[in-house]
Amino acid sequence: MGGNSGSGTTAASVDKRPNELLNSWFVRSGWSKGELARQVNRRARQLGANHISTDTSRVRRWLDGENPREPIPRILSELFSERFGCVVSVEDLGLRAARQSPSATGVDLPWTGPQTVALLSEFSRSDLMLARRGFLGTSLVLTAGPSLIEPLQRWLVPSPGGPQPPPESAADSRRPGRLSRPELELLESTTVMFRQWDAQCGGGLRRKAVVGQLHEVTDLLQEPQPEATARRLFKVAAELAELAGWMSYDVGLQPTAQKYFVLALHAAKEAGDKPLGSYILSSMSRQMIHLGRPDDALELIHLAQYGSRDCASPRTQSMLYAMEARAYANMGQPGKCKRAVRMAEDTFAEADEWDAPDPDWIRFFSEAELYGENSHSFRDLAYVAGRSPTYASLAEPLMRKAVELFAKDAEHQRSYALNLIGMATVHLLRGEPEQSTVLASEAMGIAKKVRSERVNTRIRKTVDSAVREHGDLAVVVDLTEQLAVDLPETAEAV
Structure with missing residues (x-):
C-alpha cells in the first residue's frame, strides 16, 4: 500500500x-x-x-x-x-474527473483545415511521445449521446470554398509543393499496406507505425501545397486516422479510438470525400454497438447514409445498411432489422454493376463480411429477445456461409476468428455446446496469431457463457483449460 x-x-x-x-x-x-x-x-x-x-x-x-x-x-x-x-x-x-484539456478530449472541434491539421499533429505526437500504449494523459474520455451526435452533424454543412491549404507567401505560390507525385502515391500505397496488416494481424502489431505515418502526413499538410495535393493529403490523413482509431478500438483503447475517428471525419471533410466520411461514421457506429449504445450507433449510421446517399458505391451503401441492421437488432426492433438486412443484401447485389472502382477502404466488405454482419444481427436479436431460437435459426446458415468463406481468405484472419466465435455463440443459443466448443477452440488457435484484444475478449465471454450453461460437460472443462493456456488473462493488450 x-x-x-x-x-x-x-x-x-x-x-x-x-x-x-x-x-x-x-x-x-x-x-x-x-x-x-x-x-x-x-x-x-x-x-x-x-x-x-x-x-x-x-x-x-x-x-x-x-x-x-x-x-x-x-x-x-x-x-x-x-x-x-x-x-x-x-x-x-461518483469520482471527480481531472480538468479536461480541449485539445485532448471531446468531439466538438472546429471544422477548419488548419485546426484539423494542428489537432491531428498534437494528438498523434502525444500518442507517440508518451509511448504508453495509447495512454494520452488523464483527461481523455468517451463521449456519447447528444454530446457526440450533435457536433458530428456539422459534417453535413458545406465548407466555404472547399479545403483550405496552409497560407502561402508570394514566393511559395510561384513554386510547386515539395511533395512529388510519386511520393504522394507512395503515401497512399503505404496506407493500403497498413490496412492489410491490420486485417491479417490485428490492431496490436502496427498501431504505432500507423500513428507515426499519420504524424508525418500532418507535417506535410503544414507546408504549402497545391490545392489538389492538399486534398489528397487530407484523404490520406483521414484514412490513417480512421485506421489508428480502428486499431485502438481493436486493442481496447476506446477513448483514444473515438478521438482518432472524430479527427478522421474532420480530415475527410477537408478532403471533400463524403463516402470516406460515411465509412468513418460506420466505424464509430460499430464502436457504439460494442459499448452498448445502439441508439447512438443508429444516429451515426443515419448521418452517414444521409451524407453519402448521392455518391457512395453500392458496396459502401450495403455496408451501411448492414450496420443499420446491427443497431436495430441491439435496440430490439426485429422488423426494422430484417428490412435493413434485406436492403444490405439487395444493394450488395448491385456492387458488380458499379462502373467505378471501389476505394481500398471498403474492399474488406466482401460477400463473407455481408453474411457475417447479417448473421450477427440475427444473433444479437436472439439475445435481446431472450435467447429466441427463431432468430438463432436465422443466424445459423448465414454465419456458416461466412465461416466457410473466411476459411479460404488468408488476408482477413481476424474476421475469420470473430465469425468462428459468432458461430460458437449461435450454437450455444441453440443448445449445442459440443459444436460451440469446437468452434471456440478453432478461434483460439487464430487468436494466438492475431494481436486483437477484441477477439480475445469475445472468446473469453463465449467460454464464460459455456461454463455458466454447461460447466459440467467434459468438453467445456477442456475448453476452459485451453483458454487458460492459450489466452491467459495476464496477457497485456498493446
Whole structure:
C-alpha cells in the first residue's frame, strides 16, 4: 500500500462519505475487492503507469469515499464500461474527473483545415511521445449521446470554398509543393499496406507505425501545397486516422479510438470525400454497438447514409445498411432489422454493376463480411429477445456461409476468428455446446496469431457463457483449460 499507490489522501478526505455510486457499480459487477485491485494494476501497467500499486485496502478506501488520483478514475471508468457493455463515466462512478484539456478530449472541434491539421499533429505526437500504449494523459474520455451526435452533424454543412491549404507567401505560390507525385502515391500505397496488416494481424502489431505515418502526413499538410495535393493529403490523413482509431478500438483503447475517428471525419471533410466520411461514421457506429449504445450507433449510421446517399458505391451503401441492421437488432426492433438486412443484401447485389472502382477502404466488405454482419444481427436479436431460437435459426446458415468463406481468405484472419466465435455463440443459443466448443477452440488457435484484444475478449465471454450453461460437460472443462493456456488473462493488450 504506501506512497506509490497513486491514490493519496487529501484534507477533504477527512470529511468524506461512502461513495454510493461506486459501491452500486461494484456490487453489480460481482468482482471482489482483490479482483478489482488486480485489474486496475494490470490496466495501469498496460498504460505505462507503473507507479500504480493497488490492493484491497485501497479499493475499500475508494468505496468509503476517497477520490483516487489520475489515472485511476479513468481506469475504473474503462473497466466498468467493459464489464457492463455501456459507457460508465468517471462521474457515473461518483469520482471527480481531472480538468479536461480541449485539445485532448471531446468531439466538438472546429471544422477548419488548419485546426484539423494542428489537432491531428498534437494528438498523434502525444500518442507517440508518451509511448504508453495509447495512454494520452488523464483527461481523455468517451463521449456519447447528444454530446457526440450533435457536433458530428456539422459534417453535413458545406465548407466555404472547399479545403483550405496552409497560407502561402508570394514566393511559395510561384513554386510547386515539395511533395512529388510519386511520393504522394507512395503515401497512399503505404496506407493500403497498413490496412492489410491490420486485417491479417490485428490492431496490436502496427498501431504505432500507423500513428507515426499519420504524424508525418500532418507535417506535410503544414507546408504549402497545391490545392489538389492538399486534398489528397487530407484523404490520406483521414484514412490513417480512421485506421489508428480502428486499431485502438481493436486493442481496447476506446477513448483514444473515438478521438482518432472524430479527427478522421474532420480530415475527410477537408478532403471533400463524403463516402470516406460515411465509412468513418460506420466505424464509430460499430464502436457504439460494442459499448452498448445502439441508439447512438443508429444516429451515426443515419448521418452517414444521409451524407453519402448521392455518391457512395453500392458496396459502401450495403455496408451501411448492414450496420443499420446491427443497431436495430441491439435496440430490439426485429422488423426494422430484417428490412435493413434485406436492403444490405439487395444493394450488395448491385456492387458488380458499379462502373467505378471501389476505394481500398471498403474492399474488406466482401460477400463473407455481408453474411457475417447479417448473421450477427440475427444473433444479437436472439439475445435481446431472450435467447429466441427463431432468430438463432436465422443466424445459423448465414454465419456458416461466412465461416466457410473466411476459411479460404488468408488476408482477413481476424474476421475469420470473430465469425468462428459468432458461430460458437449461435450454437450455444441453440443448445449445442459440443459444436460451440469446437468452434471456440478453432478461434483460439487464430487468436494466438492475431494481436486483437477484441477477439480475445469475445472468446473469453463465449467460454464464460459455456461454463455458466454447461460447466459440467467434459468438453467445456477442456475448453476452459485451453483458454487458460492459450489466452491467459495476464496477457497485456498493446
